[in-house]
Amino acid sequence: MNYRFITIEGNIGAGKTTLANMLARHYHAKLILEEFADNPFLPKFYEKPRQYAFPLELFFMAERYKQLKDMLQTQDLFSDVVISDYLFIKSLLFARINLAEDEYNLYQKLFEIINPQLVQPDLLIFLNAPVSRLQQNIRKRNRSYEQQIEDEYLLKVQQMYTQYLKQHAVRTLMIDTTQIDFLANPGHFTLILQALEKEYAPGIHYLEANGQ
Template sequence: MNYRFITIEGNIGAGKTTLAHMLAQHFNAKLILEEFADNPFLPKFYEKPQQYAFPLELFFMAERYKQLKDMLQTQDLFSNLVISDYLFVKSLLFAKINLLEEEYNLYQKLFDIINPQLVQPDLLIFLNAPVTQLQANIKKRNRSYEQQIEDDYLLRVHNMYTQYLKQHPVRTLMIDTTKIDFLANPADFQRILDALEKEYEVGINYL
């Protein structure tokens, strides 16, 4: 496999972290996981979105930047595989959904300063899941602050990712999670492993 830095993305509850763990274990890769539990504004945001959206997104961006910068600087990308369960640009995408226009404009200026300093992934794996499946996964993992997430919010997140992938040249492997159950079916996980042996063009490629 020629990819040295793989990022997994998708909506809330799509299975990003699960797949990242499985791939990292299979390839004995360095694993970078989003530390969402350390964000003190996350439970408050779900209770009062407008009040806590800006500090929430600033905290996420700062933590993601520090984590990626620290880990990728100490990693030889030419000899060791790195797998992450988030794309740094998700900071900007969620900010677009959650922030007021004036807040977002300021946030984008900060993002534009930080983003060029980071190594971009060789391949993005995007887990595409319908809202019904996302809600089932959210309920199953039972994080208290997530239980009130509405379908409309998940649809907005989906549309934001879709728009981004259509407009930006990212080498993407799109996986329909209604057709592939990589956690329960070893054959489906093997399909993903086989797919990672292939070379893909920049843009959206479907498994």
């Protein structure tokens, strides 16, 4: 497995943290997990999104930047494997959805100052799931402040990720979680491990249940 820094992304409830933990255990890798529970604005945002969107997104960006900067500075990316359950660009993508135009313009300027300072992943694993599956997972993990997330919001997030991946030549392994159940099916997890042994060109590559 030649990828030293792998990031896992997907919509809310797609299974990012679950897969990150599984891969980190398998590869004895350094694990970087988003510390969303530390964001004091998150429950407030779901209650009053317009009022708390800007401090929410600023807090997330600052925390993600600090965490990635601190973790990656201490790693030897030539010998150590690092697995993260978020991509720093998600700060900008969620801000595009949640912020008013003037707030987003300011946010984008701040993002463009700090983003070049971070190491970019060698491979992005994107977990794709329909909204119905996402809602099932959200209900199952039972975080109180997430239970009121509407389908429309999840669709906006999905569309934002899709647009980003189409516009940028990110080396991406796309996994349909309705076809590949890496948690319940050990064979499906093996498929992912086998896929990570392959070299991919920039762009989107699809992993099917038959391993193709």
